[in-house]
Amino acid sequence: MGIVTSSAARSALHDFLAPDAIAVVGASQDPTKRGYKAMVGLVKDGYQGAIYPINPKADQILGVKAYASLAELPGPVDLALICTPAPSVPELLRECGKAGVKGAVILASGFGETGPDGARLEQELLMAAREAGVRVVGPNTSGMFNLHKKVNLLALDKVKPGDIGIVSQSGNMLLSLALEAQHNGQVGFSTYVGPGNQTDIGFDDYLRYLGEDEHTRVATLYVEGFRDGRRFLEVARDVTAVKPVVVYKSGATEMGQKAASSHTGALAGSYAMTVDLLRQAGVSVVQYSDEILPVAEGLGLLxxxxxxxxxxxxxxxxxxxxxxxxxxxxxxxxxxxxxxxxxxxxxxxxxxxxxxxxxxxxxxxxxxxxxxxxxxxxxxxxxxxxxxxxxxxxxxxxxxxxxxxxxxxxxxxxxxxxxxxxxxxxxxxxxxxxxxxxxxxxxxxxxxxxxxxxxxxxxxxxxxxxxxxxxxxACADHEIPPAVTPDTGIQAVFEQARLQQRDLLEPEAKALLRTHGIQVPAETLVRSPADLAGIAAKFGDQALAMKVVSKDILHKSDAGGVKLNLRGEPALIEAYTAIMESCRTHVPDAEIEGVLVTPMARKGVEVIVGVSRDPIFGPVLMFGLGGIFVEVLEDVAFRAIPLSRHDARSMVAQIKARKILSGVRGEAAIDQDALVDLLLKISSLVEAYPELGELDLNPVIAYSDGYAVVDARVIVNSGKADVEVEQ
Structure with missing residues (x-):
């Protein structure tokens, strides 16, 4: 069972994860050494390919002829297992390149996980591997096996071949699964790889390999951190279309949580976000470690x-x-x-x-x-x-x-x-x-x-x-709508804000939304009391709201910058004066553009729609219950952008407060189709404007006949839109 990937080329990992010839660099006659255990695993399991122990001080190891160096090998080698200390690895990779070795498994620790000196050595390792044309598993890996090829570099006993492929950042977790499989008696494995530091090959590469591997019926991953989460999601969508993928994600991804002042930025980067994004790609996420093997077995069989x-x-x-x-x-x-x-x-x-x-x-x-x-x-x-x-x-x-x-x-x-x-x-x-x-x-x-x-x-x-x-x-509903065409006027607003090192002002943010068909109530920017003349009449007999507009005042209510339920010109003038005095008291140096006057929103259900650019997964959209308690209740759903219609519908259906959207205690049901349309428009808008760093629409008032964006905040990217970092 294989996959058709976005690239027509078959994964290069097949060349060395299913090797026909293996060199064990640092092969040993000492039973306590990994170089000895790897030789035992190959010989005991009856590996049919060529085995080349590399040890300048031995003539043979476990009855297999040994060689002094890689340069002396009599034939081609697909995989080198490097069992030597960290400082020796870069030069050995250069030797691997000269010998035509396709891939190397590096067991040694002492690289980026140990500090600055180790990070420099790891960078040297990567440069050497690329110059030599050798792909690297690890370093700091527990190793690998391919039981259908009888490649058992971990020398595990009583592990039977089967159809569960495993990639685990924890060697102990692999051992736990292997022992559990022995007790089960029927579960077997195809390929196991410990990705280690993912210096060269990441989870996305391994998943693609398992997706293509004919011996793997279900891919199972224990993940502590993704190197490139966005690429992983892309590969996962390809693989889950043809075979199940099971992931146990440890930790709360604290390193993926960016410092942000918006509600969305504060909630993004969480474990809950990671789980939502994985499920969006069709991945089966298990919450407890003892569920990994049962779920993998069940999905593999059924x-x-x-x-x-x-x-x-x-x-x-x-x-x-x-x-x-x-x-x-x-x-x-x-x-x-x-x-x-x-x-x-x-x-x-x-x-x-x-x-x-x-x-x-x-x-x-x-x-x-x-x-x-x-x-x-x-x-x-x-x-x-x-x-x-x-x-x-x-x-x-x-x-x-x-x-x-x-x-x-x-x-x-x-x-x-x-x-x-x-x-x-x-x-x-x-x-x-x-x-x-x-x-x-x-x-x-x-x-x-x-x-x-x-x-x-x-x-x-x-x-x-x-x-x-x-x-x-729902695959037919997974199609991504086309991105909108960016508006040149809005692009100019973004550029001006970037040059002034500020975020979009609220009127600018709402102009962005209106330009792309998002429902925003009418409003007027007032810069002086004289501008209030005729404002009340303009909006008829509606109660009005007034909010300060300033790049320096982020929390308007705290600074006294919001007045509600205003009627008539005298009330507007009084509110304007009070807002100005209060804001100048709270933030004396603030640059105030004026106040925004808009009709009070009618009663509805408050929801939040937000966007953040996660350093691991790229642009992510959030939807949930809105208002001032959004960060306390955390009743939100996340999806990676771009969204399909299925993604948008599933977000609305996922939140715990979905019953409120369906109408309770005589209240009319919310127009959920309108919310789905809003989410799709925001997704498309984010794709069109890489300058948009974060977006917060909170609250959006949802009605039985549409919605109204009451407050909008757009944080401008100071530089590159999507920054990939290691986690």
């Missing part, structure tokens, strides 16, 4: 569900209730079973069985556990059901009740296997007997049905299957 409607089949009420609770918390639904389904279940179950979802067989299977397979078959034939979740003690009936039930349990297992082959609906099984691996459960697992010892793990798998199915079904 790929997707067409929706989020789950039928729960249980042989006990308690666990059925627990399963229902966890499903609801995971955003899944209990399927509404059809009358036909209930009637068919009633024909084979005892009268006391519950035929509502969850279905509780209530003792019906105690003497015939294969009955559960019959129930599963009935449930899969219901058009209202997307997945079937078996919960309880299947596999343990012969242990709990009578040994004579083993034969019927095995027949039930075979029926479930046959059912899984004729239905496209996922069958997920939780059994409390999973830890002791009874025969029926072993048979299910061997045949490719996921069996879990935790209801929570099983539900997380069901959620991932539903999320992936939903993402793939």
């Amino acid at each position: 790929q997707q569900a067409r929706g989020k409607r789950v039928a729960v089949l249980a042989d006990g009420g308690g666990q059925a209730t627990i399963a229902s609770d966890r499903l609801a918390e995971a955003g899944l639904e209990l399927a509404e079973l059809s009358d036909t389904t209930r009637e068919r279940l009633a024909e084979i179950l005892l009268p006391q069985a519950s035929l509502a979802n969850p279905v509780d067989v209530a003792g019906s299977s105690d003497t015939k556990p294969s009955l559960l397979a019959e129930c599963m078959a009935i449930l899969t034939e219901d058009d209202n059901v997307d997945s079937v979740f078996l919960v309880g003690m299947f596999g343990g009936y012969s242990i709990r009740f009578a040994e004579e039930l083993l034969g019927d349990e095995m027949r039930g297992a075979e029926s479930m296997i046959e059912l899984s082959r004729r239905t496209d609906k996922p069958l997920v099984i939780y059994s409390l007997y999973t830890p002791i691996k009874p025969p029926a459960l072993r048979r299910l697992h061997e045949a490719g049905l996921p069996v879990y010892y935790s209801i929570e793990h099983a539900v997380r798998v069901l959620a991932a299957l539903g999320e992936r199915g939903h993402y793939l079904s």
Whole structure:
């Protein structure tokens, strides 16, 4: 299973991550050295390619002829494993280049992670690699393996080949997954790589390789920091179209959080933002480390569900209730079973069985556990059901009740296997007997049905299957609308602001929005009391708001720069005078352009729309509940720009306050289509104006018939629009 990437060229990583000849530089006869362990892994696992130990003091290592240097090698080498100390690495990479080596895995630490001297050595390493034409894994990496090529440079025992590819910045996390796979007994791996410092090759490169690798059915990544988050998202969109991608992101990405004075900038760079952006690209994000392997296994075996409607089949009420609770918390639904389904279940179950979802067989299977397979078959034939979740003690009936039930349990297992082959609906099984691996459960697992010892793990798998199915079904809605054409007048305003080293004034920011079709109420800039003549009449009988306009006054209310519910010219003059006096008291040196007079916005729901340029992921759009508590409540959603219509709709649907948008306590429902249109216009606008650094529309008042942008702030980029930095 491979992908078609945006580039027609196949990833160069195949040339050395699936090597036909390997040199172990620093190969050793000391069992405590990595150069010895790597040789053991290659020899013990039966690697079929050429092995070249490099050690000037040895004639052979583990029975394999050794060489004094790379220059003495008798044939071409795809991969060099460099096990020597950090200072030796740059020169060894130059030697690799002369020997025609395509890639090098550098185990040594002592580079950028140690301080300025290490950073200089790492830069020297990179320059040497580029001059030599050698790609670098690491440095400071735990190594790699490709089990289908019998390349085991970590010398891990009892790790079986399979279809889960792993990239992990933690060697201990890889070890944890390997041990968990051994206990599971059915999970195997294709390729593992520890990216280390990502000096040359980043997560996006590794993901692309796994996407193209025919032996990898699901790509699994443990990520501490992205080198180029935006490029990773682009590659992830390509890969997730054809195979699942699972990511565990550690930390709260504090290094990705830029100092910013806007609400959006303050919230951007968070862990929540990273998760939203990954999910936008179709990635399955797991929250807990013990979910990594179960979700990877489940997605690898089952790929997707067409929706989020789950039928729960249980042989006990308690666990059925627990399963229902966890499903609801995971955003899944209990399927509404059809009358036909209930009637068919009633024909084979005892009268006391519950035929509502969850279905509780209530003792019906105690003497015939294969009955559960019959129930599963009935449930899969219901058009209202997307997945079937078996919960309880299947596999343990012969242990709990009578040994004579083993034969019927095995027949039930075979029926479930046959059912899984004729239905496209996922069958997920939780059994409390999973830890002791009874025969029926072993048979299910061997045949490719996921069996879990935790209801929570099983539900997380069901959620991932539903999320992936939903993402793939919306592919037609993932098209990105074209960017707007920048207005020359607005570009001139940006240039003037940049030269004056200031941000856009509020009237300028709103002019930007109006120019591109965004709904902004009418307003007038007043520079003196004399300008207030006729203003009240201009806006009719509406109550008015007045706000100071100054590049030096960011928080207008705190400086007394806002007056509300004004009617009539005397009230306007009095408000103008009070604003000027208060602002000059609070900020004596402020340059005040005047005051902005606009009609008071009618009652609606306050939301916020913002943009920041994240140093890892580039331009990011935020949407959520607005007002003064946005940073406290943090009920917001993030998407990378540019947005598709699906992205915009999913943002509105994601926030916890979405019920408010649908109308509560007699209030009219908000025009969500108008909000989606606003988000798409902002996305397009940001693409058109790289000068726009941050944007805050807070609040935007959402109505049943549109919206109104009440306040707008635009922070101007002082230099380059998108700055890529390492995290």
